[in-house]
Amino acid sequence: xxSSSQSSARHRVVVIGSGFGGLFSTQRLxxxxxxxxxxARTTHHLFQPLLYQVATGILSEGEIAPATREVLHRQDNAxxxxxxxxxxxxxARTVTHSAVGRETVTPYDSLIxxxxxxxxxxxxxxxxxxxxxxxSIDDALELRGRIFGSFELAELAxxxxxxxxxxxxxxxxxxxxxxxxxxxxxxLAHRTLRRDFRRIDPAKARVVLLDAAPQVLGxxxxxxxxRAERRLDTMGVEVRLGAKVVGVDSTGIDVELGDGTRERxxxxxxxxxxxxxxxxxxxxxxxxxxxxxxRAGRVEVQDDLTLPGHxxxxxxxxxxxxxGLPGVAQVAIQGGRxxxxxxxxxxxxxxxxxxxxxxxxGSMATISRFSAVASVGKAQFSGFIAWVMWLAVHLVYxxxxxxxxxxxxxxxxxxxxxxxxxxVVTQQQVFARTAIQDLGADFKxxxxxxxxxxxxRVASD
Amino acid sequence: xxSSSQSSARHRVVVIGSGFGGLFSTQRLxxxxxxxxxxARTTHHLFQPLLYQVATGILSEGEIAPATREVLHRQDNAxxxxxxxxxxxxxARTVTHSAVGRETVTPYDSLIxxxxxxxxxxxxxxxxxxxxxxxSIDDALELRGRIFGSFELAELAxxxxxxxxxxxxxxxxxxxxxxxxxxxxxxLAHRTLRRDFRRIDPAKARVVLLDAAPQVLGxxxxxxxxRAERRLDTMGVEVRLGAKVVGVDSTGIDVELGDGTRERxxxxxxxxxxxxxxxxxxxxxxxxxxxxxxRAGRVEVQDDLTLPGHxxxxxxxxxxxxxGLPGVAQVAIQGGRxxxxxxxxxxxxxxxxxxxxxxxxGSMATISRFSAVASVGKAQFSGFIAWVMWLAVHLVYxxxxxxxxxxxxxxxxxxxxxxxxxxVVTQQQVFARTAIQDLGADFKxxxxxxxxxxxxRVASD
Numbered sequence: 001x002x003s004s005s006q007s008s009a010r011h012r013v014v015v016i017g018s019g020f021g022g023l024f025s026t027q028r029l030x031x032x033x034x035x036x037x038x039x040a041r042t043t044h045h046l047f048q049p050l051l052y053q054v055a056t057g058i059l060s061e062g063e064i065a066p067a068t069r070e071v072l073h074r075q076d077n078a079x080x081x082x083x084x085x086x087x088x089x090x091x092a093r094t095v096t097h098s099a100v101g102r103e104t105v106t107p108y109d110s111l112i113x114x115x116x117x118x119x120x121x122x123x124x125x126x127x128x129x130x131x132x133x134x135x136s137i138d139d140a141l142e143l144r145g146r147i148f149g150s151f152e153l154a155e156l157a158x159x160x161x162x163x164x165x166x167x168x169x170x171x172x173x174x175x176x177x178x179x180x181x182x183x184x185x186x187x188l189a190h191r192t193l194r195r196d197f198r199r200i201d202p203a204k205a206r207v208v209l210l211d212a213a214p215q216v217l218g219x220x221x222x223x224x225x226x227r228a229e230r231r232l233d234t235m236g237v238e239v240r241l242g243a244k245v246v247g248v249d250s251t252g253i254d255v256e257l258g259d260g261t262r263e264r265x266x267x268x269x270x271x272x273x274x275x276x277x278x279x280x281x282x283x284x285x286x287x288x289x290x291x292x293x294x295r296a297g298r299v300e301v302q303d304d305l306t307l308p309g310h311x312x313x314x315x316x317x318x319x320x321x322x323x324g325l326p327g328v329a330q331v332a333i334q335g336g337r338x339x340x341x342x343x344x345x346x347x348x349x350x351x352x353x354x355x356x357x358x359x360x361x362g363s364m365a366t367i368s369r370f371s372a373v374a375s376v377g378k379a380q381f382s383g384f385i386a387w388v389m390w391l392a393v394h395l396v397y398x399x400x401x402x403x404x405x406x407x408x409x410x411x412x413x414x415x416x417x418x419x420x421x422x423x424v425v426t427q428q429q430v431f432a433r434t435a436i437q438d439l440g441a442d443f444k445x446x447x448x449x450x451x452x453x454x455x456x457r458v459a460s461d
Numbered sequence: 462x463x464s465s466s467q468s469s470a471r472h473r474v475v476v477i478g479s480g481f482g483g484l485f486s487t488q489r490l491x492x493x494x495x496x497x498x499x500x501a502r503t504t505h506h507l508f509q510p511l512l513y514q515v516a517t518g519i520l521s522e523g524e525i526a527p528a529t530r531e532v533l534h535r536q537d538n539a540x541x542x543x544x545x546x547x548x549x550x551x552x553a554r555t556v557t558h559s560a561v562g563r564e565t566v567t568p569y570d571s572l573i574x575x576x577x578x579x580x581x582x583x584x585x586x587x588x589x590x591x592x593x594x595x596x597s598i599d600d601a602l603e604l605r606g607r608i609f610g611s612f613e614l615a616e617l618a619x620x621x622x623x624x625x626x627x628x629x630x631x632x633x634x635x636x637x638x639x640x641x642x643x644x645x646x647x648x649l650a651h652r653t654l655r656r657d658f659r660r661i662d663p664a665k666a667r668v669v670l671l672d673a674a675p676q677v678l679g680x681x682x683x684x685x686x687x688r689a690e691r692r693l694d695t696m697g698v699e700v701r702l703g704a705k706v707v708g709v710d711s712t713g714i715d716v717e718l719g720d721g722t723r724e725r726x727x728x729x730x731x732x733x734x735x736x737x738x739x740x741x742x743x744x745x746x747x748x749x750x751x752x753x754x755x756r757a758g759r760v761e762v763q764d765d766l767t768l769p770g771h772x773x774x775x776x777x778x779x780x781x782x783x784x785g786l787p788g789v790a791q792v793a794i795q796g797g798r799x800x801x802x803x804x805x806x807x808x809x810x811x812x813x814x815x816x817x818x819x820x821x822x823g824s825m826a827t828i829s830r831f832s833a834v835a836s837v838g839k840a841q842f843s844g845f846i847a848w849v850m851w852l853a854v855h856l857v858y859x860x861x862x863x864x865x866x867x868x869x870x871x872x873x874x875x876x877x878x879x880x881x882x883x884x885v886v887t888q889q890q891v892f893a894r895t896a897i898q899d900l901g902a903d904f905k906x907x908x909x910x911x912x913x914x915x916x917x918r919v920a921s922d
Contacts, residue, residue: 057523
């Protein structure tokens with residue numbers, strides 16, 4: 001175990017997580033007189049709203065996941081460390097984290113915890129094996145393999161039942177991720193792959209979107225939910241509402257309908273987009289501070305996003321429970337920036353800001369090309385206009401954030417500049433086990449789980 | 462075991478492999494009155510000359526590896542099957558192949574074997590574990606993880622010796638792949654990552670290029686070899702010639718120098734770009750036909766690329782031994798087209814072409830941005846002009862072959878057209894083990910090796 005030394009006596013801010021909350025709080029501290037250490041389990045920031053496009057083959061990993069240290073490379077007061085945080089000690093004000101078995105203890109003066117959430121299987125963690133979630137690049141690549149692989153195996157299959165099972169795709173959860181995923185699998189099958197096979201007809205693939213709730217896109221209101229459902233129906237997606245998943249195995253999924261009857265859907269490729277559960281670090285924080293914790297494992301914070309009795313510790317984003325705010329990017333971004341501003345004001349001797357106020361910029365979900373739903377304040381949009389809004393918002397992100405749009409530009413960047421477009425390293429690859437296992441006494445073989453024995457990550461473990 | 466039925470009585474051509482030889486022979490048969498079945502272990506064609514750019518983060522997998530069935534989707538007489546070929550029976554004229562444990566027997570009237578070559582460790586297969594090769598997308602992603610991961614771990618390391626070991630990169634083999642790889646790692650360290658770390662200075666990374674031969678780029682002649690070596694030297698790459706690798710382990714590599722002395726280089730990240738060994742299918746063909754086989758496992762074919770006594774069986778590309786032709790893309794492309802033409806001429810009752818003549822279009826290797834060496838006929842080029850030639854040739858490939866250059870175009874393709882830019886599925890992902898393992902009696906769990914227990918593929922196994 002090593003202790004990271006600090007070269008200055010400046011105020012030390014530790015940020016846990018490289019998602020929206022962690023990255024935006026770090027950036028907001030650029031001009032503050034502090035040393036920031038961002039500790040994260042992956043080497044990339046992830047633009048999670050486009051993860052479904054990686055899973056369905058539209059975008060590469062690099063296009064939605066820039067290297068965190070590249071994003072921050074001009075911010076001299078910020079240091080990035082690869083590490084999985086095991087313990088936070090509120091008393092000692094330290095964070096203990098490890099990478100390939102090496103433990104490091106990093107002290108802090110202020111702490112921003114933005115470790116996000118993992119997939120939740122509502123107590124049925126055994127489902128994870130058969131229905132990966134949609135939370136990480138690894139998940140997306142795993143699903144890309146399963147989706148395209150299903151068609152490959154169907155082309156080789158010999159019985160109609162087997163072909164049907166391989167060409168039935170079930171998406172659990174009709175929130176934005178589930179709706180976008182189901183829509184994209186349908187487009188993939190019905191359009192992209194139309195001419196690619198000789199024995200099977202991909203256009204006959206069945207895509208089922210399940211939810212226990214009575215409505216698609218519950219958070220968008222009834223009107224947009226109905227619009228989305230109709231559009232999905234037009235695309236050939238079977239929407240099954242009021243259907244609770246009671247079993248998932250390798251060849252199918254069992255649901256219980258509203259009237260108590262059970263039904264089995266034979267399907268090899270299942271996607272779980274149903275629920276989230278906050279990082280287990282939330283429980284540690286709650287236990288040590290006496291803060292409450294909700295069913296999803298989120299920490300009940302004060303109205304300034306701090307832990308009770310610990311004004312130096314902020315919890316933001318998907319880990320935070322406050323006034324029922326949803327687990328979306330904007331809540332994390334605004335929370336991260338708020339926390340950074342509070343730290344800076346304190347150091348500068350300014351009075352703190354008032355309670356955190358979330359400004360809802362609206363939400364949107366694409367259903368297919370040319371069709372989306374969007375809700376901005378009281379205004380609601382659907383169809384082509386909403387899709388153009390979606391495209392504009394995401395183009396601005398892709399261009400503005402990553403400074404690169406094209407393969408030619410990737411090349412220009414690599415040859416004329418210094419950047420690299422594709423620096424994503426998945427968990428499967430992070431210094432592959434074969435390279436590490438016997439690095440000698442210096443490194444203990446306590447690795448992130450790698451691909452073969454990798455189960456989709458379950459938040460509660 | 463199932464037998465694939467043929468719906469027509471047309472001449473059946475089976476092609477093994479989706480590399481240059483397999484893909485170009487299939488395409489050449491587009492207008493022939495035949496049924497073509499292309500059987501390959503991966504779902505993509507791989508533009509291997511740019512693999513080092515995937516490993517070093519310049520390009521995404523999708524950009525150099527289009528889905529084979531997408532490339533062929535308008536060729537109605539071609540069918541693509543995912544499968545690892547186990548046996549070729551020259552007597553029965555059948556090919557036995559399997560995918561996720563399911564065996565299929567496909568009969569042929571003509572056979573084109575283009576299964577390529579794997580990495581060769583010259584009898585030291587244990588090296589593979591510590592020094593992955595550069596033959597597949599999986600290799601490239603594994604190396605991407607190791608290269609970037611080394612810098613991440615160095616940033617966390619506590620002793621100078623450990624940092625040095627993590628920041629020393631050894632590339633074995635000074636052919637085009639090794640030279641390009643070493644050059645790119647050096648550019649990555651010295652340029653791309655320059656500002657990304659706080660504790661280590663990536664510019665101090667050491668890149669060593671080893672070869673037992675006395676010259677860099679042996680096949681390019683002495684003049685270009687010297688130029689390349691000088692350029693590498695300018696870039697800070699240590700070129701060590703006449704150095705034979707005698708040991709590779711997790712923390713270093715042992716070499717024997719020309720004078721018999723031994724030296725150890727401490728290095729965590731090693732790349733093996735030294736030798737190739739033809740697909741083990743070559744041995745099967747040789748045993749059954751009585752053809753000779755060379756040290757690299759390549760089959761000695763007749764001058765019309767057929768097996769002795771088997772005019773219906775062609776061996777092309779890296780598996781073929783003929784007049785010392787090298788294992789390069791153009792030999793495979795021209796050989797594949799020649800075989801296709803011969804099959805077509807036979808069916809059309811035309812006299813066969815004369816012996817296969819290789820037309821050498823020249824060869825090139827980039828060393829760094831703006832610097833390459835190229836040899837075209839008797840003309841030799843180096844420096845910027847050679848680099849512009851390299852760029853032109855590869856741009857034409859990327860644009861002409863994949864019909865897509867930019868992320869925006871990827872989007873346009875997905876939204877306006879039907880294509881997907883990123884359909885690569887790595888071996889790690891091909892229907893992940895967790896999804897397959899217990900699919901029931903229908904599928905036996907005989908899988909391609911997946912990531913955790915995955916050793917870099919060794920050709921001789």
